[in-house]
Amino acid sequence: MRCSVGSIRLCARPGQSGGIGCGPCVARGWLNVINWRIERYESLGSTSDLCAVRAGSGEKAGLVIIAETQSAGRGRSGRKWHSPVGNFYASLLIRPHLALADAPMISLLTGVALAGALGAFLQDASGISLKWPNDVLLNGAKLAGILVESSISAGQLDWMVVGVGANLISAPFIEGRKTAHLAPGHAGLRDEFTAQFLDDLAHWLDLFERQGFSPVKQAWLAAAHPIGTMISTHDATGIFAGLNDHGALLLEQSGGISPILSGEIALQPAEGPALTHASRH
Structure with a gap:
């Protein structure tokens, strides 16, 4: 199991989106400056399993575990997440000051960021949509998914591991489901997508801290199955x-x-x- 380590410092100030390499932010609540610390592995059982172990050992927020492939990746309800080389498999550690009842907000927020990042690599993003609680779809077929796991301390969330899988260059078979992917054979797509997604996620986390769930909710509803469905x-x-x-x-x-x-x-x-x-x- 080989690992390479990198770092991307992202900050999102009021009135502007997050950017790579910008200067220090003014201290602000539990988020402040997001210092994503990326660890890349050739192969893991599960990025979320390793991220959870590190969280339990006291790792600071901002850790990002990325694997080329996973042998035991999983989705909701313990389903296996097929992980061929070339797609995106990552788990991120955050430590939000939230009550347990508010945990679903982070999954929806991640979905908004993920949909925006994926759409940035499509000539026509009109086919991107969100499906409750954790799917990103492309023309009705599953393009990406999110799995959030957490630990509670004194009635609040101690940490959250946000697992993300996205079909970048291939669409694994899922029985009973249509699947989609972005761009077959696109060299360097995963690295470009990683930077875009972390940038977008930093933006939405910052907005969530400053303005609460309302803008996230509005963005999610604008991208999801319509009210009345x-x-x-x-x-x-x-x-x-x-x-x-x-x-x-x-x-x-x-x-x-x-x-x-x-x-x-x-x-x-x-x-x-x-x-x-x-x-x-």
Whole structure:
């Protein structure tokens, strides 16, 4: 298991997007300056497993674990995440000062950043959309996914490991699901995408700290399946009625509107509009 180490310092000031190599930020809450410390590995069992071990050992926020391939990558509900060489597999460590109930906000925020970063590499990003709780789609097919794991201390989140997988140059087979990828055979795409994604994520984390969940919620809804879409969960069918202020999905049925805190949904019949890269501003 070989590892190379690098660092990207990103900061996002009020009124401007994050950038690579900008000067120091004024100290501001739990975020302040994001100093992404990247460790790249040829092969790992799981980037999230290693990142969680490091988090439990007291590693500071900003660690990014990237692997060329994974032998035990996973998605939601323990599903295997197929990890051929050339795609993007990373896990990031953050230490937000948030209550457990607010954890879904970070997954949705990451989705907004991920969709914007992926869209930046498409001539036409109109096919990019978000699907609750953790999928990025391209023309209705799965392009990327997010898995967030966390640890709690004294009723608050101690750390969060944000795992991200994105199909950059190939689309692995997933039984029962359509999959998509960005650009087959694009040399250097992963490094370019890594810088773009970390830049976008820094921007949205900074905005979240300064303005709360509202701008994230608005951006997510603008890119997702439209309000009014028929959806189904494992035990219910109803109408998508938006998100609550903690990031839970709102399901409207004849008896009223109920929050869905976790799980997966099926859309009936169409995906939503796209999030363009420029919309983060």
